[in-house]
Amino acid sequence: MSAIIKEGFRRVLGFRRKARFKVFPWFLVALALASVVILVSIAWVGSGLDGNETVDDLIPRYAGYFDFISVVALLFAAYAGPQLLVPDRVHGVLNVYFSRPLTVTDYLVAKVAAYATVIYSFWLVPQILLHLGFAALSPDGFFVYMRETTDVLWKVPLAATVYFGLQAALIFLAASFIDRIGAASSAFLAGLLGLNLVAVFFNEATTAPGARWATLVALEQHPRYIRDWIFGRSSEVVIPAQAGFGPEASLAVIIGVVAVSVGLVWRRYRRLA
Amino acid sequence: MSGSDPIIRSKSLSKSYGKVRALREVDLDIPSGVTGLIGANGAGKTTLLRILLGLIRPTAGQAEVFGIPVSENPAGLRARIGYMPENKCLPPDQTAADFVTYAAELAGIPSVDARRRASETLFLVGLEEERFRFLGDYSTGMQQRVKLAQSIVHDPELVLLDEPASGLDPSGREGMLRLISRFRDYGINVLFSSHILDDIERTCDWVVMLNEGRLVHSEPLSNAVAGNRIYVEVFGDPQPLIHELSDRGVTTGLDGSVINLSGLGDDPFRLLQDALVRSGSSVRKMGTGLSRLEDVLESAARSDRG
Numbered sequence: 188m189s190a191i192i193k194e195g196f197r198r199v200l201g202f203r204r205k206a207r208f209k210v211f212p213w214f215l216v217a218l219a220l221a222s223v224v225i226l227v228s229i230a231w232v233g234s235g236l237d238g239n240e241t242v243d244d245l246i247p248r249y250a251g252y253f254d255f256i257s258v259v260a261l262l263f264a265a266y267a268g269p270q271l272l273v274p275d276r277v278h279g280v281l282n283v284y285f286s287r288p289l290t291v292t293d294y295l296v297a298k299v300a301a302y303a304t305v306i307y308s309f310w311l312v313p314q315i316l317l318h319l320g321f322a323a324l325s326p327d328g329f330f331v332y333m334r335e336t337t338d339v340l341w342k343v344p345l346a347a348t349v350y351f352g353l354q355a356a357l358i359f360l361a362a363s364f365i366d367r368i369g370a371a372s373s374a375f376l377a378g379l380l381g382l383n384l385v386a387v388f389f390n391e392a393t394t395a396p397g398a399r400w401a402t403l404v405a406l407e408q409h410p411r412y413i414r415d416w417i418f419g420r421s422s423e424v425v426i427p428a429q430a431g432f433g434p435e436a437s438l439a440v441i442i443g444v445v446a447v448s449v450g451l452v453w454r455r456y457r458r459l460a
Numbered sequence: 461m462s463g464s465d466p467i468i469r470s471k472s473l474s475k476s477y478g479k480v481r482a483l484r485e486v487d488l489d490i491p492s493g494v495t496g497l498i499g500a501n502g503a504g505k506t507t508l509l510r511i512l513l514g515l516i517r518p519t520a521g522q523a524e525v526f527g528i529p530v531s532e533n534p535a536g537l538r539a540r541i542g543y544m545p546e547n548k549c550l551p552p553d554q555t556a557a558d559f560v561t562y563a564a565e566l567a568g569i570p571s572v573d574a575r576r577r578a579s580e581t582l583f584l585v586g587l588e589e590e591r592f593r594f595l596g597d598y599s600t601g602m603q604q605r606v607k608l609a610q611s612i613v614h615d616p617e618l619v620l621l622d623e624p625a626s627g628l629d630p631s632g633r634e635g636m637l638r639l640i641s642r643f644r645d646y647g648i649n650v651l652f653s654s655h656i657l658d659d660i661e662r663t664c665d666w667v668v669m670l671n672e673g674r675l676v677h678s679e680p681l682s683n684a685v686a687g688n689r690i691y692v693e694v695f696g697d698p699q700p701l702i703h704e705l706s707d708r709g710v711t712t713g714l715d716g717s718v719i720n721l722s723g724l725g726d727d728p729f730r731l732l733q734d735a736l737v738r739s740g741s742s743v744r745k746m747g748t749g750l751s752r753l754e755d756v757l758e759s760a761a762r763s764d765r766g
Contacts, residue, residue, distance in 0.1 A: 190565035204553050205594065279549040283610060285515055286543035287566040288535040460515060 188289075188297040195301025198274070199267045215263045216309070222256055223313045227320030234324050249339050250418040252317060253310075253346060254411070260309060260350070261376065261407075267305050268358030269371035271298050276459065277366055285460045295456060302355055310347040346414040353410050353441050356448035363452045379407040386426045402430035406444065409437035465527060467492050467618060467649050468512060472521035475507050475673075482507040484673040485521070490651065494644055496660030496681070497653040499670035505653035506546065508670070509620045512651075513543055525618065539567060542611035542619035546626060546653075549607060552596025556587055556606045559595060560613050567614035574613075581609045585639060601632035608639060612648065619643065621652035625659055637663050690721045690728055693745040700739035708735060718745075 196202075200216075201209030230246050247255040275281050284294055318339065325332035358375045365371040386405030389398040405426040415422040416434035423429070427437055468490040475483040483504045497505050510516045511523050514534020523530045525537050550559060557578055564574035582591045585605040590598070595606060604624065611619050624640065625633040641663050643650050651668075654660055660667055661681065669676035694701055698719050702712050705721065708731055713720040721732070736743065 190562060190571075194562055203555070203558055208553060274551055274553070278551045279545065279547050280551055282543070282545040282547065282549040283563055284566065286513055286538060286541070286545070286611075287563075287614075288539040288568065289566065290535060 188293055188300070191284075191294065191297035192301045192304060195271050195298060196304050199270050199301070199305045211266060212263070215259055215266070218259045219256055219263075219309060219313045220316070222259075223316045223320065226252075226255075226317060227324070230321060230324050234326070248317070248321065249314065249343055250346065250414055250420055252314060253350070253414055256313065261354075261379070263309050264306060264354040264358060265372040265375045267302060268355070268375070269362040269365075269368040271301055272359065272362040273366060273368045273371060281459055291453065291456045291460050295453060299355060299359070302359075303351060306351050306354070307344075307347060310350065311344065314343050314347075342417050346410075346417050349413045349417075349441065350410045352445050353406060356441075356445040357406065359452050360448045363455045383407050383426070390426055390430050399430045399432075402426050403432065403436065403440050406440070409441050412437040413441070466490055467526055468495075468651065469524040469527075470508075470521060473508075473511065473518050473523055474520040475504070475511060475516065476519045481673050483511075483518070483670075486670075486673075486675045488668065488675065488678050490668060490678065491666060492649045493665040494640065494650040494663055495652070495666040495668060496664035497651055497668045497670065498655065498657060498660050499653075499676075500655055502672075503655075503670040504673040505655075505670060506622055507673075509543070509622055509651070509653060512620060513538060513541060539614075540617045542614065542616035542648075544607045544611040544619065544621045544624055546622035548603075549610075550595045550598075550603055553594060555592050555594055556582055556598070556602075556609070557591040560591075560606065560609050563610035564613040569614055577613050577615070578609075581613045582606075584612075585609045586635070600627050601629065601635070604628060604632070604636060605639075608636070612643070616648065618649040618651065621650060623654055624652055625654065625656065633659070690732065691718050691747055692721065692732065692743060693718045694736075694741040695744050696741070698741070701735060701741040704735040704739040705732075710735075 198204070200212050226246055233246070253260075275284065285291075318336070322329045322332040322336075327335070357378065358371070361371040361374045361378070362368075365374055382404045386402045386408070389395075389401035389404075408426045412422050412425045412427055412434050414420075415425070422434070428434075466489040468488060470486050470488040473483055473486040473488070474481070486504075486508070497508065499505050507516070511518050512525055512530060514530045514537060517531065526540065528537060530537060554562070557575075560578035560581060561571075561574045564577050565571060569577065579588070579591070582588055585608055587602060587605055587609070590602065595603065598606065604627070608621070608624060611621065621640065625636045628636060637659055640650060640652060652663070664681050666679070667681045668678045692701075694717075698714060698717060702714065702719060705712050705719075710731065711722045721728070
């Protein structure tokens with residue numbers, strides 16, 4: 188299984204592939220890292236100005252960084268999932284996998300682990316750099332800042348796990364049933380953003396019975412709501428919160444989506460094996 | 461398991477896909493060595509191979525490999541088996557070296573060993589120079605060699621090859637058959653399916669014939685192609701001679717104006733001479749020949765059609 192994880196990591200980032208396979212993922216990685224450099228630079232410039240608190244408030248930290256980088260992260264998630272599943276199926280490589288001492292469950296678990304490796308790296312490496320940057324610029328000193336912000340060491344990974352859970356479930360579902368990488372990525376993005384629009388419609392433009400419950404289809408909003416719950420932030424702009432649901436409802440939706448997706452993907456691959 | 465035990469055994473093995481019966485009550489004992497699995501397209505060859513790998517479950521009956529029921533530990537058995545699928549199985553954006561290394565790692569071989577073995581295996585199949593090229597840039601013949609390499613890179617005791625010479629030009633086919641024959645020297649048992657009879661005749665020690673899911677023969681190749689065949693062509697109507705021969709218990713088959721004879725007993729020419737005299741037929745042409753797999757298969761197909 189470790190071989191599948193390693194190979195999956197390589198495939199997503201284009202290692203040992205032709206140059207054209209490296210361009211898009213590394214462009215997104217560069218954007219994520221550049222955002223860290225920009226944020227730390229702003230914090231550094233702001234630290235020497237009067238009214239430092241105002242600049243400080245403008246800089247997204249930890250929970251805010253999830254929003255700041257959300258579009259790039261969503262594109263990366265949409266790109267990585269199909270890269271892991273579609274080529275194996277389209278090029279018949281499943282025949283080789285399943286002629287080895289591997290079961291369908293082994294294969295899928297390894298693919299999820301490969302996806303987790305790249306997605307967590309994408310979320311957490313910039314967050315770590317950001318944390319170190321803020322610590323280095325802290326007027327209280329590096330170590331004092333580190334000591335006072337130990338809570339982010341579990342809050343950030345936990346929030347990343349929530350994002351990962353929902354995105355992995357949806358992109359694996361799309362990539363299991365659609366035989367083109369671009370089409371699977373597009374279906375994932377269109378699904379998430381389209382459902383947001385549906386939820387906004389039910390939240391704001393209709394008073395039909397059950398409209399409140401229909402806002403729960405805003406799948407992209409649920410990880411944000413839970414992230415705010417984890418960081419103890421207010422969530423007024425999140426659609427399920429506006430519809431009067433608590434973060435527990437969002438957690439239940441994510442767990443439900445993951446459970447349905449696991450069942451469907453496993454069934455699909457059981458038939459293919 | 462002793463050396464004389466069959467490496468593959470099946471008992472009343474059947475597999476149905478809905479109303480289609482891919483395998484019907486197949487009882488098999490295949491010894492070690494190179495075995496050919498022959499049958500027309502749709503005869504059940506791939507189904508049998510996939511059952512032996514534990515990838516599909518039989519509808520009824522049981523299959524054993526190395527004396528172990530496949531259903532008991534399919535993943536464990538697959539560690540000892542290599543498989544070369546008939547269809548495409550190569551990612552075009554990987555090099556042959558990377559892909560074969562990966563195939564070895566999937567079988568549980570540590571990374572460093574896997575890379576070394578991949579190099580050795582690609583050398584064995586004649587791709588040492590091209591191993592760092594992307595698979596998408598390979599010719600069909602080279603791709604078939606990579607498929608073969610991935611099937612043996614983990615040093616299996618048995619390889620199942622599904623139509624390994626399919627899609628190859630004559631020289632590519634020749635090379636592939638030579639490679640398969642060499643597996644014997646490395647102590648690798650082979651079960652390879654083909655619908656090209658000549659490939660089986662040239663490569664195998666044992667032959668298994670399937671026709672419409674039924675087992676026709678499972679025997680040494682020498683038995684399948686042995687058995688002297690006599691053919692005779694007479695002037696005029698061949699029917700009186702056929703009647704005379706049939707009365708004497710000889711099996712006859714009319715192919716145009718040529719009568720093919722089998723079951724002639726210990727003194728075939730005396731028997732034929734008597735029948736010729738009694739029927740008043742005059743010989744135009746007569747001879748002997750070895751029956752070929754093709755004849756056996758055709759005869760099986762004829763008897764299946766009733």
